[in-house]
Amino acid sequence: MGWWFGLGLGLATFPWLAHAFSFQSAMPYWLGWAAVAALAAYTALYWAVSLGLAHALTRSAPPAIFAIHAAALFVMAEWLRGWLLTGFPWNPLAAIWIPVPEVAQTASVIGAFGLSGLTMLVVGMAAAAARRDGLAPLFASLLGSAILVSATQTAAPLDTQVRISLVQANIDQSEKWLPGEAERQLGRYIALTRDEDVAGPRLVFWPETAILLPLDANPALQRAAVAGLGPDDLLFTGAVGDAPDFQHTNSVFVLDAAGSILARYDKAHLVPFGEYLPFAAVLERFGAARLVPGAADFVAGPGPATVELEGLKVGVAICYEVVFPASVVDSADRPAFLFNPSNDAWFGWGGPEQHLAQARLRAIEEGLPVIRATPTGHTAVIRSDGSIAAGLPAGRAARLDTYLPTASEPTLFAVWGNAIPLGASFMLLVAGLAVRRSTGGSKN
Incomplete structure (x- = not known):
């Protein structure tokens, strides 16, 4: 039953992926729907394993004991989903609480994986209570406790006086990589950036790969890119970067008004089948190719890093990197905010909304504002409590x-990361075993 539920959930939430295949002429379109089905079947395994193990451990126990084990094992399964085979923690169960901030705020303590497990536990206890399980009331207060925890969180701090501009050029994926488009698209970004009426310095943010050519190897392109800046502005832009052995990176560059590169971040968590093709020697025989045009795969950067610019510390998570809990920030050098440039133009219906929800979860977990720039939407400024300060x-x-929101104090999750939900799930397993022994394993 767990696998069938996970399969249905995946089929309902992953169809946006099929749309991406419509932009890759090297692959038949039907492969997109095959990828949706395969991904749904794969992610369903985590539901099947966690619920199957819970059932095996609680065969003769009351339903409440099963709910305890299922929730604890589900947290562990969700963590594994974000790690095995490079990880795919997309769209966790916790994302359903984004419209309910009183509950979503618990992610600042237990993270998205913990909130997913808590959701499973509360639903399981409600089902046990409906079956008149006498143990259910022992845990029925968990959701109330979660809301109480979130109520103790202070309101999001006020905005800083740092002016920011986010540029959304509305460039469709069908035109993005066409021959001759790079110069025209750059002109659109420059025109939208330029504003002679804006007084004072700005931080200007462009989306992922807003510049389609290698930026670090082209001083003329660097000077052209900053044509719309004021004298004290800084530009954060996604662009292709050069790497050794004629390879390329998916990068963010920071440029001043003179076109000088002040900092660079290279994407570390690349998208399988998007920026590189795993098992290429085998899969290419079946017509598979990367979704991003080009003959060579991208290479990965070293991982989360904080860029310091004139006293302002900035973290960067490019596109898909933002979906990984506890992996978006250099915890040893905490930034003031997280810049999340993304290209969601190749996503089908539902994908950009799911991506935005996960960026909001990272803001809550880390207590950091997230600046999210995309070419077609959803471009947004997210406060450290996960709320949307402004958007396009x-x-x-x-x-x-608008203005850059202020970061909150480091949350418990920012300090301890996934050790909190994993530790809590282990203790929940121990508690479940203890309660089962005290009741003699009876279903009554």
């Missing part, structure tokens, strides 16, 4: 001018 509608070319 999807499918519209525009610039968002």
Whole structure:
């Protein structure tokens, strides 16, 4: 039953992936729907294993004991899903609470994996109570406790006086990589960036691969990119970067108004089948190719890093990197905010919304504002409590001018990471075993 539920959930939430295959002429479109089915079947295994093990451990126990084991094992399974085979923690169960901030705030303590497990536990206890399981009331207060924890969280701090501009050029994926488009698209970003009426310095943010050519190897392109900046502005832009042995990286560059590169971050967690093709020698025989055009795979950077610019510390998580809990920030050098440039233009319906929800979970977990720039939406400024401070509608070319939100104090999750939900799930397993022994394993 766990596998069938996970399969249905995946089939309902992953169809956006099939749309991506419509932009890759080297692959038949039907492979997109095959990928959706395969990914749904794979992620369903984590539901099957956690619920199957819980059932095996609690065959003759009351339903409440099963709920305890299922929730604890589900947390561990979700953590494994974010790690095995490079990880795919997309769209955790915790994301359903984003519209309910009183509950979503518990992610600042137990993270997305912990909140997913807590959801499973509360639902399981409700089902046990419906079956008149006498143990259910012992755990029925868990959701109330979660809300109480979130109520103790202070409100998101006020904005800083740092002016920021997010540029959304509304460039569709069908035109992004066409021959001759690079210069025209750069012109659109420059035109939207330029504003002679803006006084004072700004931080300007462009999306992932807004610049399609290697930026670090082209001083003329660097000077052209900053044509819309004021004299004291800084530009954060996604671009292709050069790497040794004629390879390339998916990078973010920070440029000043003179076109000098002040800092660079290279994406570390690359997207399988997107930026590189695993098992290429085998899969290419079946017509598979990377979703991103080009003959060579991208190479990965070293991992989370904090960039310091004139006293302002910035973390960067490019696109898909933001979906990994406890892996988006250099905890030894905490930034003031997280920049999340992304290209969601190749996502189908539902994908950009799911991606935004996960960025909001990272803001809650880390207690950091997230600046999210995309070419077609959803471009947004996310406060450290996960709320949207400002945003642009999807499918519209525009610039968002606002102020940088302030970071909160480091959350418990920011300090301890996934050790909290994993430790709590282990203790929950021990508690479940203890309660089962005290009741003699009876279903009554």
